[in-house]
Amino acid sequence: MESVADRSTLMDITGMDSSAPGISALHPLPYHQAVVDYLQQHESEVWTWASSQQVRAGHVEELRANLLRDTYRLEAAAHPQVHEALAHAMQALGISAPATLYQSGSQQMNACLMFVPGEIHVILQGPILERLSADELLALFGHELSHYLLWSSNQGAFHIADRILNDALSSTASTASQHETARRYYLHTELYADRGGAMVAGAVGPAISTLVKVETGITQADAAAYLRQAAEVDAKEAGATAATTHPENFIRARALELWWQQAEGLDNWLQGKLQGPLALDKLDLLGQKKLMQLTRGFCTHFLAERDLRTDAVINQVRALFPDWAAEEAPAALSEFDATHVDESVLGYLNAMMLDLALVDPDIRDAALLHCARTARALGSLEALQANLRRDARLGKRELDRLNKQLAKAVQA
Numbered sequence: 001m002e003s004v005a006d007r008s009t010l011m012d013i014t015g016m017d018s019s020a021p022g023i024s025a026l027h028p029l030p031y032h033q034a035v036v037d038y039l040q041q042h043e044s045e046v047w048t049w050a051s052s053q054q055v056r057a058g059h060v061e062e063l064r065a066n067l068l069r070d071t072y073r074l075e076a077a078a079h080p081q082v083h084e085a086l087a088h089a090m091q092a093l094g095i096s097a098p099a100t101l102y103q104s105g106s107q108q109m110n111a112c113l114m115f116v117p118g119e120i121h122v123i124l125q126g127p128i129l130e131r132l133s134a135d136e137l138l139a140l141f142g143h144e145l146s147h148y149l150l151w152s153s154n155q156g157a158f159h160i161a162d163r164i165l166n167d168a169l170s171s172t173a174s175t176a177s178q179h180e181t182a183r184r185y186y187l188h189t190e191l192y193a194d195r196g197g198a199m200v201a202g203a204v205g206p207a208i209s210t211l212v213k214v215e216t217g218i219t220q221a222d223a224a225a226y227l228r229q230a231a232e233v234d235a236k237e238a239g240a241t242a243a244t245t246h247p248e249n250f251i252r253a254r255a256l257e258l259w260w261q262q263a264e265g266l267d268n269w270l271q272g273k274l275q276g277p278l279a280l281d282k283l284d285l286l287g288q289k290k291l292m293q294l295t296r297g298f299c300t301h302f303l304a305e306r307d308l309r310t311d312a313v314i315n316q317v318r319a320l321f322p323d324w325a326a327e328e329a330p331a332a333l334s335e336f337d338a339t340h341v342d343e344s345v346l347g348y349l350n351a352m353m354l355d356l357a358l359v360d361p362d363i364r365d366a367a368l369l370h371c372a373r374t375a376r377a378l379g380s381l382e383a384l385q386a387n388l389r390r391d392a393r394l395g396k397r398e399l400d401r402l403n404k405q406l407a408k409a410v411q412a
Contacts, residue, residue, distance in 0.1 A: 026093075026196055028150060028158055030267060031188045031274075031286075035181060036154075036161045038285055043164070050160050050167075060116055067114070071102035071123060082129060082137065086122070089141035089200045093149050095120070103129075109214050113144040115151055115159070131213055135206035139197040143207070146196025150189065161185065181284040186245045187274050194256050204260050208253055215249055230254045240276030247274065272339075280344040291345070296321050297331025298349060302356060302374060304330060308367055312360035333377050346380040350387050358392060368392070372406045 040047050067073075076083040079101070086099055099120035109126035122144050132140060151159035165182035168174050198207040208223035230250035241247050247255070251273050258266050278287055278294075299317045303309050303326060317324050336346065353374060357367035368388070375384035388394045394402070 026146070026149070026192075026199055028153070029188045029192055029270070031184060032150075032158055032161070032192070034286055035165075035185055036157050038289065039161055039164060040157075042285075042289075046164060047160065050164050051156075053163075055117055063114060063116070063121075067102055067121065067123070071104045074101040074103055074124075081134075085134065085137045086120075086141050089138055089145050090120070092200045093142065093145050093196060095145055095149060095152075097148075109217060111140055111144055111214075113147045115148060117152065117156070120145070120148060128214070131217075131219060132210060133206070135201050135203070136210040136213070139201040139207040139210045141197075142200025143193045143197035143210075145200075146193040147189070149196065150192055162189070177283050177285050177288055180282055181286070183244055184275060184284055187241070187243060187247050188270075190246050191252065191255050191259075191270070191274075194252055195259055198256055198260060204257055207256060211249055211252065227253055227257055230257075240273060277338065277340055277342045278345050279342045280348060294331055294335060294341075294345075295352065296324065297329065297335075298352065299324065299356070300326065300328055301330035301333070302353060302370070305366075305370055308356070308363060308370060310360045310363060313356050313363070313367075316356055316359045336378055338379075343380075343383070346378055347383055349378065350375060350380055350384045351391070353384075354387055354391055368394075368402060369405050369409065372402060373409060376406065376410070 074082060082101060083099075086101060090096070090099065097118055097120050099122070102121070102123045104123050104125045106125040107127075109128045109131060111125060111128060112123050114121040114123065122141070128140070129137070151162065162185065165178065165185055168178040169182055194207060197210070198204050201207055204227075205223035208226055209221040212218065212221035212223075212226050230253040233250040234254045237250075241251055246252070255266075255270060255273070258269065263269075275284075275287075276282070278291060280291075283291065299321070303313065303317070309326060314324075314326075335341075336349065350371075353371040357371050358364065360367070371384060372381065375381045385399065388399060388402070
């Protein structure tokens, strides 16, 4: 199916899961809106260009022709039950558009939506109609139609963002942060669609069992048993997913169950599972912006000691932030704990402190002691010791003296 359309027009539901209350609860996830806001603000020309691009009639006709050539069209007269399920799902999600169903020749169970504004095209794969119950089929259609719903809402803003990210990935000039942003955007989109699947089915169970059946090919699946299994894995798995387009099934099942239950802390749980703490080697576009803000605030925090604000030090800060002022709000050290940043960011902050401490020889000793106090508060003192040996060229005698000064300052 990937030859029919690119990722922005063809969505696959491998690993689908669901569970959600009413239609009013189906909203884009915070990450979706944050990416849209970022692109509109920081890539306004690209956004304007992408917004102006219309689906070419010739391209749509080519897609239709490929579908008709490579699939079997499921007409309503011959397949009334599946069309009734689709109509029910469309009504539940408030979608009104002409719809066409297709069966592909693939033997692996799956389904996907080919996005065409104003039209519904859903392709079924493998023995999915034979394996899914009536409620599971509703969950399946709810998932696929939710992609259409997301991309059609807000004047198409979320589809424009998807298309911009997809186009960026196809460029030889694409950056690691663009790849990471696209990856996270896709993961959040699947969770949104999962919620729509459960909403249409009216329960979590059919969406979860559909997920298990599609993933494993099993004919019978116990949704409650899989949710227990997912909770068990979740309790043992630390860190964020490395999945590229669909989160692991246990994450999707847990995310759906927690959303259905309106569990407190859901957004924080999702942030931990889909994004994780800020890490230098996994920065998305939003993370780059966040790290810049944190760096600026950290400089203000570090230079709260007025004696360190010499001309040389201030010029060093303003080489990074020309409009920096000592009076602006400092970052709180709680923003740098393990739930927010990883060790790579703490190492980066250590290097930042050393740059400020070593730029003016007249305050070197006081500045290095302040570095040590700050690193101790951050939990990165041991790493700083290595920096002091390697970058500041401190010998054992100087390090011992600094550590004694730090111990005395802490005791005081």
